[in-house]
Amino acid sequence: MHLFLLLILQLPAANGQIDPEHCRYALGMEDGRISDEDLTASSRWYETTGPQYARLNCEGGDGAWCPEGQLEPSDSQYLQIDLRRLAFLTLFGTQGRYARGLGKEFAREYRLNYSRDGQLWKSWKDRLGKEVLEGNKNTYGVFSNDLKPPIIARYVRVIPVTRLSTTVCMRVELYGCPWEDGLVSYSAPEGQLMMLPSYPHISLNDSTYDGVRDKRKLSGGLGQLTDGVTGQDNFLKTRQYKVWLGYDYLGWRNDTPGTRGYVEMEFVFDRLRNFTSMKVHSNNMFSRGVKIFSSVSCWFKPYLTASWEPEAVSFSTILDDRNPSARYVTVPLNHRTARSIRCRFYYADVWMMFSEVSFQSAAAPSASSTSDEGNTPILIGCLVTIILLLVIIIFLILWCQCVCKVLEKAPRQILDEEVTVRLSSCSDTIILQTPPVPPRSRHPPTGPTNTDPYYERVFLLDPQYQNPAMLRNKLPELSQSAEASACGGGYAEPDITQCTPHQSFNNSAPHYAETDIVRLQGVTGSNMYAVPALTVDSLTRKDISAAEFPRHQLIFREKLGEGQFGEVHLCEAEGLPEFLGEGSPLPDRDGRSVLVAVKQLRADATGQARNDFLKEIKIMSRLDDPNIIRLLCVCVSSDPLCMVTEYMENGDLNMFLSQREIESTLTHANNIPSVSLSDLLHMAVQISSGMKYLASLNFVHRDLATRNCLLDRRLTIKIADFGMSRNLYSSDYYRIQGRAVLPIRWMAWESILLGKFTTASDVWAFGVTLWEIFTLCKEQPYSLLSDEQVIENSGEFFRNQGRQIFLYAPPLCPPSLFELMMRCWSRNITDRPTFEGLYQALRPHVNQ
Template sequence: MEDGRIKDDDITASSQWHETTGPQYARLNREDGDGAWCPEGQLDASDLQFLQVDLRRLTFLTVVASQGRYARNGIEFARAYSLNYSRDGVIWKSWKNRLGSTVMEGNKNAYAPVINDLHPPVVTRWVRLIPRTELSTVCMRVELYGCHWEDGLISYSAPEGQLMPQPGLPTAILNDSTYDGAHQKRPLSGGLGQLTDGVVGLDDFLLTRQYPAWPGYDYLGWRNISMGADQSVEMDFVFDRQRNFTSMKVHSNNMFSRGVKIFSSVSCWFKPRPSSAWEAEPVVFHTVLDDRNPSARYVTVPLERRAASALRCRFAFADTWMMFSEVSFQYAPITLSFSKFPPRSSFPLGRHLVCYLLTGAEPSASAVPDDSKAPILIGCLVTIILLLVIIIFLILWCQYVCKVLEKVSRIRSGGVLARLIAIQSTDSHEYSDPHYERVFLLDPQYQNPETLRNKLPELSQSAEASACGGGYAEPDVTQCTPHQCFHSNAPHYAETDIVRLQGVTGSNMYAVPALTVDSLTRKDISASEFPRQRLLFREKLGEGQFGEVHLCEAQGLAAFLERDAAGRDRDGRAALVAVKQLRADATSQARNDFLKEIKIMSRLNDGNIIRLLCVCVTSDPLCMVTEYMENGDLNMFLSQREMESTLTHANNIPSVSPADLLHMSAQISSGMRYLASLNFVHRDLATRNCLLDRRLTIKIADFGMSRNLYSSDYYRIQGRAVLPIRWMAWESILLGKFTTSSDVWAFGVTLWEIFTLCKEQPYSLLTDQQVIANTGEFFRNQGRQVFLYAPPLCPPSLFELMMRCWRRDIPDRPSFEGLYQALRPHVRQ
């Protein structure tokens, strides 16, 4: 609604107060007309005035947002509303939540939007929003969130689910509680429900993914003796148009210890058109029963590319009970009518078949060769050609893999991990369903840690790949060690030639093009020399591979810098500063890198980048003096707070508001935009490296790796070399490629930290080895990679922005300029 994809002609209403409060003005955050849709007159609880939206095609609707308006004559908003929907424009259904309530919470004021997740989501084309209120004037602005319903399924029919009593265990209620069709004489007909909501049941059917819910909620189940003499379950599936079906995927429970198994066989009949009869010849599929693995799984039923607008499938029991949680269909375009071909007995062969396909004319009998060995000869030629194609493909693929892994074998300690973890392939196709993946990424309800635990069952069994061996082979510890895999003369990995600024932390704050750092002299450093004796040690903040970070008082710093805003606090006392100090025993290379880092930082001037105040480089040990932020780092700040609410105010609990989080996110994007404009690459962007002052101004720094508090955020290699793998893009871990786009990936993870209030580590359920194995899935790009779940506090639009940051292909990720423009409205002036 807000961005105009829904046109004015598709928005109607039962009435309107004035022309300037018509339905076309019911767009969230828009002030067109008089600012909203207002129905005629004052409404009471019995009125059924509605705002109707035509989505033009079937849509999987997951979220609805509402907003009021502030008018000259009063504050007008809907305190509650209902939602009706229709797939055909004739039959209207009332949405109800999982507990049966049809009324959704509305607005509490005239300006703040209220977002309601639809649990369960609905498949619809038309939507009606009906204000529910006491006698008052109501105005509404709305927004709808969802995606196009590509499956095309508009209804399914099935026997109603049953109760499953179990001695000593809760009774499992296996009905379709969200079904929106008719319940006549027990069968379900004409609707959609839990079999199409995208929620896959767990291995134990008594456990559910929803809360609150009853045991068995995620499954629709039946007992064999109640299904008649043939002991089978018959289901009809009706589609919006004729489709060429390739397969059907049924997610079925297999907890055989309690008498539940996947179906033993299924027979499917096809109806080409709604008015035609069922075809006589079914597709029959027999499953391979598994009495060893009790896990629920998808069963894929091939449908032989049969064209139909409806299917009738009969599932045969393999045990006492049969339970389904999801059913989806795959199809291909109908490209050729095979009924036009000649009978199989006279089907032309070889080049005559090609002639037939091109001209449509059957060859004459005289054109058929007399040589009876012609089919054998043709078969041999085709086989030879296929073998040659396969060999060429394998050669090209091996060359590509060798080039990739040649880079991996040259990994250095400051850049990338030398030992890769290669995930083993699995026979399970449970999560390869594109319908499930769409919902998994769309609705935060399904993005939870339990989903991650089920998403990667094989990660813990991943095998380590030998970087020295140059391929995804089983490791041979006799060939090389991680220490041997790092070389001091390893090449640079960024897209341009990169100067490595090792610094005191043993890592890099910035990686910059080599052309910006030439021969270094004292005149290259624009920061002033500060008297070392004026730095009074307060405490040690941490240490890295080549130095230490101290909290110090800098006496007379403001006067030295000739501006009061340089760091003096309100009482005029000595300024608190952070001092990075190079160790006395540091190598000449480390010393040179330290000076280069000073040169780069002395030229950075942005309100959201930590500022280099002065230096001490005329004598050893070398020091750089930077700003110190009173509120510490963002990770610690957020982890000690809760989301702002009435409870936090009443109990004086430290809290932050959603507006605070968006303001912080926008500032980080602004600072990174500045670095990107200079072609600087940070390499370690995270909340631990974002510092805050009293006014919640954020400045990006690089102290995280030097603090023991965050040692668990880094993967340690052979002593002190560490890598923030949970924030790194897949190409940085596997290929050693650090660019602004890999910083964009880390920015997405940083946003995720902010909207979880830093309460947990990214991929907290995965070990470091499993995280690395997951990056291998991004490299292979087979749809098995795992993303971070959507934080409950995160708006859907912002989570979509995170997902764009984590796109597999580098060109598809947004720029920091684009990210800043998206977040800019949330910057406080």
Template sequence: VIFWIFVLDSVSHSRTHCRYPLGMEDGRIKDHDITASSQWYETTGPQYARLNREEGDGAWCPAGLLQPSDTQYLQVDLGQLTFLTVVGTQGRYARNSGNEFARMYRLNYSRDGLLWKSWKNRLGDKIMKANDNSYASVIKDLHPPVISRFIRLIPVTQVPNTVCMRVELYGCPWHDGLISYSSPEGQQMYSSPGYPIVSLNDSTYDGVHERRKLSGGLGQLTDGVIGQDDFLVTRQYHVWQGYDYVGWKNGSLGSGHVEMEFVFDKQRNFTSMKVHCNNMFQSGVKIFSSVSCSFKPRLLANWEAEPAEFHTVLDDRNPSARYVTVPLGRRTAKALRCRFTFADMWMMFSEISFQSGEKGRWVNTVIPTQMTPVVTSAWPNEESQPDNGNTPVLIGCLVTIILLLVVIIFLILRCQYVCKVLEKAPRRILEEVTVRLSSSSDTVILQTPPVPPRVSQMDPPYERIFLLDPQYQDPAALRNKLPELSQSAEASACGGGYAEPDVTQCTPHQCFHNSVPHYAETDIVSLQGVTGSNMYAVPALTVDSLTRKDISVAEFPRHRLFFREKLGEGQFGEVHLCEAEGLPEFLGEGAPLPDRDGRSVLVAVKQLRADATNNARNDFLKEIKIMSRLNDPNIIQLLCVCVSSDPLCMVTEYMENGDLNMFLSQREMESTLTHANNIPSVSLSDLLHMSVQISSGMRYLASLNFVHRDLATRNCLLDRRLTIKIADFGMSRNLYSSDYYRIQGRAVLPIRWMAWESILLGKFTTASDVWAFGVTLWEIFTLCKEQPYSLLSDEQVIENTGEFFRNQGRQIFLFPPPLCPSSLFELMMRCWDRDIADRPTFEGLYQMESSG
């Protein structure tokens, strides 16, 4: 019994976890399976369209300039029917010699290579956003997923442009073999007056919809989304009630049953059919009372005379939705016709799947066997062996499987115990992150984007410094290593923004000791924050007494939030873009929201995951308390919260113009040419105004002794009037994953924006925020066209911080941006001063920028 429960549960949930690379990057998809409508050169042919690979000239590029009316495509033959859930794209980097990428693309697919269909999301949009640079990969989930063998990616442009693409596809084999189902169209449920109409149609069906009949396609019944107990509650955001179900009303079809036909890719031996049904009998909805399935061995043959019939046991006590398993007696067919008989006024399905196989064997899993263990069952053919020989074999197999499960459970429990013991032991991260400074012969490991080393010419030898070595956690040892740091550290720790304003004053020695925190892994993980970011870190704030009364913003009705898209995620939380219905009226006059005449407004919603730890929950409430105290025109504002029930949510402003990095990277400097060709542009005064606004917001945070730790253009949002508000969403977004350096696969640090003392000593103060502000200015005046230190790998960036540590004149600075006034670049250089005490304050920076 345990075995069958495990098998059926793995079948029902495998589609939702089907996110495995299908072989573009690792070469399992062969060159001859990748074709294209055209190619620029032989070295930019379709065989080079492999994610994270640099063969040939680095990508597939269609011939000539891509016009808005063109339909150039890259086609991939997956070799078998596949459940496709994710698409990843890149541009042509070509070892820093290419800068072509597609900003948008469409997706066409075919199950037979003849009939092509256009993918569209659940809201009907066909265009998918792609890349903003040539090296970062952008991963897009397909909602709904695609069942297909052939895939075409069609780049889209709004102006004539050269595009190149690298691609990876993610999913798993479609072992159901179902290529189409036909059924009556779903119907509408009319409830009481004043209540919305519940539409139970198959909204993602990709076949023919004619005369109230669906034929020749697949849709919501095979998309892997299981409907909930209450059919009015949906798993998708911003869709209508009843969206997850396809439903029919008794009597509306001229009979007491619903007839569906299922066509498969080949002849199969069917063991069973699983139908997920709603059973909300209080609303007149029940599972079907019986089903009769007929079989057709070939498409041109007649239906066999003897159907397989099954009567369900109706349940009037438990309204939960459930799977109903219909045995099919291991009958062989290529098509099935099933008639489901009504048991009440309505019948609703959300998923239908089949267990079948060839030559008496059946499998039903969508996880590739070469990547993940799967649970399968093999049945001997009834005709090949007598029944008296099956029983001992089955008993032996079941006993073996049960013993294996017992061993696996024991190993899992043992592993969990060992992991808990190891977590209590001292942790070291020296092997993962070190400053490689022993000699010029050290091996340099290049990471994306790959670039030629520029720091290998430094003169050997010098002392080898280990990042976060225990000696740097000892104040006395550190003072011997770096005497001048102790003076600046004593000054900055007592009033330097590492604690709240009401922190008790300390002695110079205590302040210095506290200013060099140990860098244990538990502390590193906390740097990510609950949602994968770290807004205004305040380590001295306790949460022992943090309750709802400490939160100064109002509780917003959760049902008024409508999902638009996921912006990103972290270790214990997610950030969503949502529409908040009636928020201006809820907040009242003076709310920092655009005027929408009472309509919904866009907001960013941070949500704590259900599996979050108690520490993460406390951190989330602490972040709410901190943000509720912030009120500045250039700081993102907490508007309201949803904390009366789980999951905990905080609702903040969202700027319609997105983040500053994306805004600037899509623009050029203002000129006669940009005006004449209507090219989006910015002026020098615009850039200066942006810089002043950021320094104003950081001046406000510094006045409260708050430390941001992740200031960058990706964390600066803009509204329609180009007002900038500092936020913290950048780290949680896949778009900027290459801006962060990962430690032991867990913690991530924005090392290209971090001061040397933050990387080497784990020391974060307002002075380290000033360093990051200088890098942010550099981004602004390069129009975010490249990453800081783009010619250095991540390891080389860390090496460079060691040069700041030794202060022997070998450190590498960012080059002056061509658009930047010399006086402003001098200001950047002051922000990157090696000595903490010599860096300007944000108050001084604001005054200098405002006056200059």
């Protein structure tokens, strides 16, 4: 039975929709993953300037690929790259021929052609229709071009362009990530024009579609529905510059002749696939007559020349007339196997608008489109053998269950002795709106669930969960006085101001903070520290110690994340070191601009959200430690309210480590980004130091993980708090009660089952963070378990019957350090080390 379950858990699962801002990995020209056999060219000048030498930063042969003879303006010489699989390309880098200082040839401009099947070739154009890309200005420098829109292709041709007769040589690198969707084309009606009284014509067409446009029908291509850019809540706003209103959406009007009340789309894939679900990002600005689709029906066929299967999958959405936010709607496809899918989306209002469509699927075993009658006896024999094996397995399972029942000493008293956390698709569920999961180096959960996948996962709260005292009475370490249980927790509790410092979180006798679990996520989407006795009812400007920074000196660079009432932006702060003066916490920038994270309250925020935001400013202003992100300044003299915190140039630790290998002779020889074991230990010591400081203030972080640790170029770590708000890490969080999100894979069992967050539960999360560090963040914790199985595992910790599952020992991790991790995951709170103890235990391992 356990073997059967393990096989189920190890089934592959597809990744979610790609985020172009993070899909920027080198695909293998420079490091040789793209082999010489996959590089061809229309011509070459010499054997030593063949296509195999067109590798960025490599000096093999005579230093580059050079087409034969003088390149003329009318020529179309090309270098062709076969990626061996479909890829999502977001960046293209080029270089000239340097040849150890002797080269003098480079391409000032070039074009890109691409193909998904090696037969039909398409020309890349930017969002404004321009085909020619800027190339190099010298022989040695690397020039990179963002591909907007991105390219989805297996084959790419680089075509140098010249205005005069000249010699040209090139070295190149492609950047992106695998295209796991497998979608090679979609067909749909062409988008339409919307006319509003106060706006010019709003074009809702698919402007980057690379297929055929004929008779107001799009066919055979991909476009804006697969470019990774989701439209905003207000479809009149766009995420691109210099484009028209409505650009991000493909939209259709209900009363157009011939629409018949629905929009029909067809999706074709690279091979036979087993489909779990389809995710459609849809606008819901109902004040303009736009709503998500009311229902959808999908038909399937296993190969392109087959007929559509008669049995359709149908799904009805829950229409929302209160929240105008654009959202992803997840449509279950019930593990149907197909090569092509046809879906009809039915209108709920006058307009329907989509900005992204993606699919979750796994490759299905390939099947021939024609049957061989000679193989029929063999197939029958195989089926009979399989059936007999299944009968034997079922018999063994039943026999094992019978033996287990006989040996069991007493029946389990479910309601009295264990906590059960179930899932439900009852009336309190809402449509899934979680953003797509960008591709990361981890294995998505594949375990079986008993939920409807198109709904938010929610807790059907057990009576014991609703009344944690029932559980506390069963465990001595949970038995606290009513007075103590009201102290030290989430600052939203009305009686928390009655606590005194000595009552809150002392390491010798830790107790639980009665936190409002829904308030874990702050107004900007970041997590909110749990702190003792903090009120801001009378908070004014003079209560804020941070200086007021000129708002116009913040230059927006990127949106890092968002919450219900606020956003987190990555910005450049002009003149910030001079503004902060001597003693500034900013490191030496060598004349470069200062990157900062700016949390900003939205204009539509409620009074409570505004109060919480000011409260967060007050909390942040109290933090002053080398390993904790600091509040630098604020913009609160006018709306919108902003707080400006540090941001580190190397980004978060998860992304940093996942792109590196452990230091070795091989990494040095091949110039592969690497880290040493000493580096990893130094990171662990810094995180323990920062958490020791937070614990000394009785602060509880509640979301400690590598995604919340920022890193500078000197490998200095600062613990931050806005990983929860970032779409990149949405798969690390589990949505509870349709409102809050919880990092359950990092949470102690008592936090999951009782909503209790303390310094002791932070220690548990620190153990998981150590595990991430020593796996180089290549895998998500408990990657073989689904979210629901992680929750069930926390129940096993509570029951303490030896069935709980622990994280394995990472190969890089010294045994003594793994023992420390295991102590962090002790079932009894008093058995877990303190952060002071962790710091003292880790510090001797680092060369000072």
